[in-house]
Amino acid sequence: MHTVPVNNRSRERHHSMLTLYFSPKSRASRMLALVHEMDLQDRVRLEHVTIPRVDGTGQPDSTNPHPDHKVPALLDGDTLITESLAIALYLTDMFPEAGLGPVVGASLRGPYLTWLGYYAGVIEPVYNAHVAGVGDHPVFRATFRGVPEVEARLIDTFADGRPYLLGDTLSAADLLVQSPFMSFPDGAPDDAKVKAWIDRVAARPSYAWVDEVEAAYEPD
Numbered sequence: 001m002h003t004v005p006v007n008n009r010s011r012e013r014h015h016s017m018l019t020l021y022f023s024p025k026s027r028a029s030r031m032l033a034l035v036h037e038m039d040l041q042d043r044v045r046l047e048h049v050t051i052p053r054v055d056g057t058g059q060p061d062s063t064n065p066h067p068d069h070k071v072p073a074l075l076d077g078d079t080l081i082t083e084s085l086a087i088a089l090y091l092t093d094m095f096p097e098a099g100l101g102p103v104v105g106a107s108l109r110g111p112y113l114t115w116l117g118y119y120a121g122v123i124e125p126v127y128n129a130h131v132a133g134v135g136d137h138p139v140f141r142a143t144f145r146g147v148p149e150v151e152a153r154l155i156d157t158f159a160d161g162r163p164y165l166l167g168d169t170l171s172a173a174d175l176l177v178q179s180p181f182m183s184f185p186d187g188a189p190d191d192a193k194v195k196a197w198i199d200r201v202a203a204r205p206s207y208a209w210v211d212e213v214e215a216a217y218e219p220d
């Protein structure tokens, strides 16, 4: 019999080359950090693309497979994965041995998914609405709550002295949730333990590597 067991097919996928489309100093930077934290530099090809920047420089890149020409985007063979949450979960599930995301059945799986979802589903809209000046609209507040609630959740989480969101070890959720505060320190909660966490994540060797990788590209 020459039927290919289903497991072999999934293992083949596991060994295919992954391509991460990125642009310096963007929402892709934390995905570069994740690649380094997971020691996937040999498995993930980095592909630089340009994006329009808020200062008016840069332009959409026709080589970027993201339907909105945004970054990050991940290609696994011909499968496209977009959205930072999805890319982080895709990678941490695909390479569980890297230890950057609790697997199905692990006690921290629930908190891990909760933080990923809270980042994409609440933190992003809340801070963008805040900056846009529309975060106090009653419909918005009813759906997402606001900056005070996000700050309270972070302050409560770190009150017990834990170094990372899930406890003793860094996960991909830290890279996502920390990133807006690293980019905009003035928006960080005024709390010593939360600020120490923001600095702790920023000081990881993975971010020194991200700086090196990104420095090779002219601002676009």
Ligand SMILES: N[C@@H](CCC(=O)N[C@@H](CS)C(=O)NCC(=O)O)C(=O)O
Binding pocket: 025, 026, 027, 028, 051, 052, 060, 068, 069, 070, 071, 072, 082, 083, 084, 085
């Ligand atoms: N929800 C997306 C947002 C991605 C996103 O907004 N990326 C920005 C860079 S920080 C971008 O590519 N902007 C280019 C554009 O808007 O054309 C994610 O988290 O992955």
